[in-house]
Amino acid sequence: MNVGTHRTAPPVNVVADGWLRRYPATTDVRRRLLVLPHAGGSAGFFHSWGTAFGSDTELLVASYPGRHDRMGEPCVTSMDELADRVTEAVLPFHDVPLSLFGHSMGASLAHEVALRLRHRHGRSPAALHVSSRMPPHRLTPRDLHEQGDEALIDEVRRLGGTDESVLGDPDLREIILPAIRADFTIVGTYGPRPADPVGCPVYAYIGDEDPSTSVEDMSAWSDVAADGFRLDVLPGGHFYLVEQREPLLRSVLARLHSADDGPRSS
Template structure:
């Protein structure tokens, strides 16, 4: 892994893109978490204290929601990848691991490729959750549907406060970001199975309504440096109920305590 040599000095733009959970001023490693479609950094708030003192957790703050509510939403994977990667560059003075859930898994994969081929830096590992491998994707044009159809899909998958979507005023606020994210999802893939230069660890709930264990197994096709698959009890948002099991697995692999990167 080819790292930047100087001390980390994240720019204002970088801090705008990431919520930082700093437990030490001199971390030995970083974990970047990339949320799902319609998700925000606050969904992963508990992850900020789920790892050891040597691990700094960064969670992506997508535009168009929460404290970035007035920022223009991004609705294409290529632009989202570019923006996240550029914001991440100042943090590469220590090894970086990527974790992405659902849409975030595809984004994490693209960021891993962009880091390696565009900046000569390979992540320590890529962790992907509840998302088909890039070459197995079957995009659905839900972003072209009406608001009710889009909301129905969000509720079907879970992970979003139903009361938030039931309130007309709040729904009007959150819908643009949800539609932008589903446009990213609906216009991305399938694409070539380009390999990443790091181990890949995949996670899925055994009752996911849209993705099978076989779908997740296909991530092995882009993982010549090693692949593992963990199946948890739960649906698309198994990570809500199984948070500790998941973060423990990610932590073991991030610190190398289970024999994997």
């Protein structure tokens, strides 16, 4: 199984009232992967993943309000509201095995979406992939979202993953700060919550130099993984997935193929 290159921009459609960017399969769809971006992130961050998983795998990337083509929409500031909306958007795409991948805040969101699919709709994902985020029962509330703009920018810098030219430009900062503050409100007011099993295998990923989440923290995702757990530790920090794109995608691809038994019912 080869991971696709990202030299050519893959085609993308905006669906589900703007909530999803869809990278269509070029043959019959056998499986889908829903990607949930990090706090302050956007669907565009994962554009290079669009053709990485083969012709029969369709990629869906959540597009949060308040950024890019949804700039004019109010940001969401509640994890429960965000999870409700994303679950509603992705439900029509669960006719083939659906796996979830969430990075940082997106990992918590992926877990919440998985629980909603299972408990409200009786359909567990094929697998839950979580990256660089403590599990729900280890989280503690933070007040960073209540602090000034400089504190938010300092945290974004500490974690990495955002172009310094954007953070250093006052005009661009003013554009992106509302979405960053909204996402950090979600992060700061979410958890702890019970370690509710998701009814599917859980795969966890972390950089060995992540300043916000430890390998021990990521190991605790096993508490929600009654159907199997695996942890991959890769070189790098909180955004290890940029430098370690190829080995990460190879692992995800192999696990997508291993989950081809069909949509699960709970």
